[in-house]
Amino acid sequence: MLTFITSILSNPAIILGIIAAVGLIALRKSVSDIIKGTLKVLLGFIILQQGSNIIVSTLIPFSTMFTKAFHLTGIVAEDNSLVAAVQTLLGRETAFILIFSFIVNLLIARTTRWKYIFLTGHMMFSFAGTMAITLDQMGITGWTAIAIGSVIQGICMVLFPAISQPFVRKVTGNDQVAFGFWGSSWISLSGWLGGLVGNKEKSTEDIKVPKSIDFLKDMSVLMGLVMIAIFIVTTAFIDSATMTEITKGQNAYQFSIMTALTFVAGVLVLLQGVRMFLSEIIPAFKGIGEKIVPGAKPALDVPVFYSFAPVAVTLGFIAAMVGGLIVTFISGFLPVVVLPSVIGLFFMGGAAGVFGNATGGSRGAIFAGFFLGFSWSLLVALAYPLVDMSKYGVQGLWFASPDAIIVVIIMRLVGMIFGVGA
């Protein structure tokens, strides 16, 4: 019996399914809603893991190709894929940290004057996984890891929105919502720097940007194009004998394009899974949060800010791409080559554009986007040696969220001072 319970409680899909069921029962939903919600959480999590398998299967040949071509290690910074890939090993820790950190968040919001409730679900999931991985690397596992990880994450879920709130007020002109996204500190910093170089009277929104580039806002298209480019360039630097070995006789470029697109398909499958389990859990979190914390300020995902300056989003993203590419090309002397990671560059670069525009107009937006792309990619490259993902059989992926990386750096430093996991 005990082994049966242990086995159930080590499966993240089942943990989240049970929690969803309990939440839905507590909210007095109908039986059909409870069955639907619980099943969707379970299915969503299984889809997520299958998506992760697809991604990992394409990154294994890619890592070999990249090393053969450039004698360097290349990574894509993408949190959800990374965290999904360790779910078979650290799934229990991740699922419990995800839930308990929300309770810590509610306690802090209830008892202090920081009324922020973090509601960006995929970010809660990725941060929980980041905590599980970092603590595991420091030799801390099981319930100790769950306790420490939940407290740290719960604090961060209030702390980071609080840090960025003055900048959010500047962008939105009110104090109703907060920034719940693990790039908030870096975006706010980029926006502030944009204000130093620009003039906020000259807004980006007076600039005409061609509508023809709007199709790039479809993430699958943008990521597909960038991944094809990365694979083809890499292939071009490998001699044909080695390439034949990797492709098992297929045409090298056909193999590259199809593997690149399979990677993107994997990300799409994974995100569909994330979508399914979050759309059942987050409304419950929101309902409970609003009941327990009167006057709660929801901390929301980054795109809510885009509508304040849509042109700045485009400019910020393009500038961030340029900044990120520069780091990719000069990364020969860095610990790792950070490949253009479009999800991070698009969402954070776009937001940096909006924040830069609020403080420094069009010049501020472009500078903020560029600074974000450049400094973020650099941060990922420099922090890379702190967490060794090869232990979990994951190649070619690493953490993306700057706020989370800052916390990982602090945790590793504190660990070194106290001799934990050094």
Place this chain on the structure above:
Amino acid sequence: MKVVTVCGMGFGTSLMLLMEIQDMAAKHGIKVDGEAVDLGSAKGKNCDLMVASSEIAGELQEESVQVISIDNLLSKTEIQDKVLPVLQAIIAGKDK
């Protein structure tokens, strides 16, 4: 009544938008089933209405259902003013 909300990734902003619409509709006695999706999977979704932020809505022009574009996702008033009349019109149309 089925409403699809759309954003770039399909789980942050669109989910918030969907919950906002469901709350607002419930206050007016309308039950809204919905789904939050990303731009890529929105195309051809079977629903009565789509709602998206203004910078995304332009990419959904070829949909067979009406697409409402929201400029300020944080404004409950804008969401209510734009979405509620359409919901009521759809219900009126179905009753005929």
